[in-house]
Amino acid sequence: MNKAIIITGTPGTGKTTISQLLSTHGYEVHEVGKIVKEKHLYTLYDDEMECYVVDDDLLTPVLVELIENNSSPVPIILDGHVMMVPSEYIYHCIVLRCSIKTLRTRLEEREYKPSKIEENVEAEIMEVILTEMLESYGEENVSIVYTDKTEERSCNDVLNFIKGRKERKEEDSTC
Numbered sequence: 001m002n003k004a005i006i007i008t009g010t011p012g013t014g015k016t017t018i019s020q021l022l023s024t025h026g027y028e029v030h031e032v033g034k035i036v037k038e039k040h041l042y043t044l045y046d047d048e049m050e051c052y053v054v055d056d057d058l059l060t061p062v063l064v065e066l067i068e069n070n071s072s073p074v075p076i077i078l079d080g081h082v083m084m085v086p087s088e089y090i091y092h093c094i095v096l097r098c099s100i101k102t103l104r105t106r107l108e109e110r111e112y113k114p115s116k117i118e119e120n121v122e123a124e125i126m127e128v129i130l131t132e133m134l135e136s137y138g139e140e141n142v143s144i145v146y147t148d149k150t151e152e153r154s155c156n157d158v159l160n161f162i163k164g165r166k167e168r169k170e171e172d173s174t175c
């Protein structure tokens with residue numbers, strides 16, 4: 001299927017953990033951050049934020065190619081917080097969220113420096129990624145899953161949204 005499910009959210013909300021669990025349910029998973037680094041799809045390294053600044057002009061065609069080359073009957077999973085995929089390739093978009101307390105603890109455990117923790121906490125409070133996804137793909141294509149619960153429960157929530165999406169699409173095609 002030439003479509004992708006985007007698993008996105010502020011760093012620390014659980015994208016990679018949930019995506020890895022989804023891979024045990026038969027989904028092919030691609031970690032976008034890894035692709036960016038391996039293929040040098042960035043404009044520069046931001047020393048202040050200690051991260052790469054993605055070059056969308058380079059990244060988007062690479063992601064589109066991955067989606068177009070997918071020959072399996074299920075969509076591929078794209079795990080990442082910075083990517084622009086044209087809406088015609090989107091099967092569904094899941095935005096992971098968690099409480100600020102949880103997010104702060106996870107980022108501290110990751111030993112991010114305080115300014116980077118605050119930047120990410122602020123982005124979560126301001127709903128930066130959620131707003132971007134809603135603007136890009138529309139309410140009907142975006143679901144929110146909270147990760148303050150167990151990993152398995154969050155993964156089940158994601159699977160239920162994917163299943164619901166599939167059922168809605170099947171209904172669409174019958175009328």
Ligand SMILES: Nc1ncnc2c1ncn2[C@@H]1O[C@H](COP(=O)(O)OP(=O)(O)O)[C@@H](O)[C@H]1O
Nearest residue numbers: 011012013014015016017147148149150151154
């Ligand atoms: N329900 C949950 N869903 C996802 N991650 C969880 C959950 N509960 C606890 N965690 C923990 O939160 C951390 C999330 O990290 P990670 O998956 O790398 O986030 P991201 O990829 O969004 O930066 C992991 O240490 C994971 O074990």
Ligand SMILES: [Mg+2]
Nearest residue numbers: 015016017079
């Ligand atoms: Mg990750």
